Amino acid sequence: MDVVTRAAIAACLVAAACSPEIASGSYYCGAQGLCPADQVCNPADGTCVLDGEQSAFACPTLEAEPDNTPAQAHAVPGVNCLDTAASDVDCIDPGDPADWLSFALPTACTGAVSLQIKVSFDAAFQPLQLALTGSDGTALATSQPCASTGGAGNLASACLTATGSGGDDFDLEVSPTGSDCGGACNFNTYTVTIVGGAP
Amino acid sequence: MRALPCGIGFVAALSAVGIGAPARADSSAPSYIAPPARDVVVESPGDRTTENQLVIGGIAVVGVGLGALGLHYNLDARDDSNAVSQSMLTGRVWSPAFQAQVDAAHSESTKAIVFYSIGGAAVIAAAVAYIATEPPVKRVVMHTGVAHARPLVLPVQSGAGAVAGAVWTW
Numbered sequence: 001m002d003v004v005t006r007a008a009i010a011a012c013l014v015a016a017a018c019s020p021e022i023a024s025g026s027y028y029c030g031a032q033g034l035c036p037a038d039q040v041c042n043p044a045d046g047t048c049v050l051d052g053e054q055s056a057f058a059c060p061t062l063e064a065e066p067d068n069t070p071a072q073a074h075a076v077p078g079v080n081c082l083d084t085a086a087s088d089v090d091c092i093d094p095g096d097p098a099d100w101l102s103f104a105l106p107t108a109c110t111g112a113v114s115l116q117i118k119v120s121f122d123a124a125f126q127p128l129q130l131a132l133t134g135s136d137g138t139a140l141a142t143s144q145p146c147a148s149t150g151g152a153g154n155l156a157s158a159c160l161t162a163t164g165s166g167g168d169d170f171d172l173e174v175s176p177t178g179s180d181c182g183g184a185c186n187f188n189t190y191t192v193t194i195v196g197g198a199p
Numbered sequence: 200m201r202a203l204p205c206g207i208g209f210v211a212a213l214s215a216v217g218i219g220a221p222a223r224a225d226s227s228a229p230s231y232i233a234p235p236a237r238d239v240v241v242e243s244p245g246d247r248t249t250e251n252q253l254v255i256g257g258i259a260v261v262g263v264g265l266g267a268l269g270l271h272y273n274l275d276a277r278d279d280s281n282a283v284s285q286s287m288l289t290g291r292v293w294s295p296a297f298q299a300q301v302d303a304a305h306s307e308s309t310k311a312i313v314f315y316s317i318g319g320a321a322v323i324a325a326a327v328a329y330i331a332t333e334p335p336v337k338r339v340v341m342h343t344g345v346a347h348a349r350p351l352v353l354p355v356q357s358g359a360g361a362v363a364g365a366v367w368t369w
Binding site: 018019020021022025026027028030034036037047048123 | 273276277279280283284286287288289290291292294295297300301304305308311
């Protein structure tokens with residue numbers, strides 16, 4: 001019987017690849033750090049790696065902190081009303097409750113300006129959301145998951161739309177929402193893009 | 200029809216063509232050529248019984264069938280494995296669908312090994328049984344040596360002549 005079993009295994013090997021072979025680092029982590037059974041999500045780069053190869057998450061050193069209140073918001077330059085995007089690349093530290101950004105529409109913009117704001121983030125870690133407020137603190141809009149994520153497959157995104165006019169100032173809150181994997185993925189990197197144009 | 204001894208047949212043949220009158224072999228005549236007797240031995244494989252053929256053939260067919268089933272699962276496992284196997288980062292994100300394929304591949308692989316094992320064992324068992332139940336070889340010995348050859352003289356009734364011949368017996 002032993003010979004038969006060996007022959008069967010040999011035949012299986014000849015027929016090739018009975019079991020999947022997934023190299024460490026060959027997949028991005030799925031939502032909430034989902035990875036193959038024998039791998040874990042690497043917080044450092046959001047890929048699935050063999051247990052023991054992962055590194056701790058760390059925001060880039062150029063992150064604009066502190067920015068946890070509207071008063072501490074850091075400005076996003078280049079917002080316009082010409083349908084071109086201004087962007088800000090940033091990071092939510094582990095346990096960070098929120099990042100605040102601010103921007104202003106140029107005074108040269110005439111009439112109503114449509115604002116389309118999107119935050120893209122790594123789907124492996126804690127999801128993020130947007131909340132837009134006026135300079136006086138008035139809540140203007142909150143984000144919803146975007147209809148189309150676009151970009152790399154490991155990214156998720158949230159979108160909001162609002163209307164403003166030339167010279168308006170805005171504050172934008174980026175905050176974690178949803179599961180933080182029991183505290184294991186309460187961080188994320190993100191990119192905010194702001195497009196102003198005709199309604 | 201029962202075969203007649205050669206001597207009788209020969210005499211009967213002569214009578215039938217009218218060559219001679221009824222004759223009688225001279226049993227007192229001396230023997231002539233008497234080569235040493237040689238036995239011819241014919242060996243032929245024994246016949247398997249129908250039951251033996253059915254049982255062994257059935258086991259072999261079942262074994263091959265199970266092996267084929269194992270191959271089916273093997274190929275399914277290979278397809279699922281190939282669908283998720285990856286050696287470098289290509290931008291794919293791990294998902295429950297991939298995990299389902301991994302689980303399916305493992306399950307199919309296990310089934311393949313089981314069916315290969317059982318099927319292989321059945322084929323081997325059939326082969327062993329085929330050898331072990333080989334029927335004995337049949338041996339037939341034919342004794343072909345000429346034991347006696349006696350002269351035979353037959354008188355012809357209507358003339359002065361006679362017909363000479365010989366009678367062989369085995």
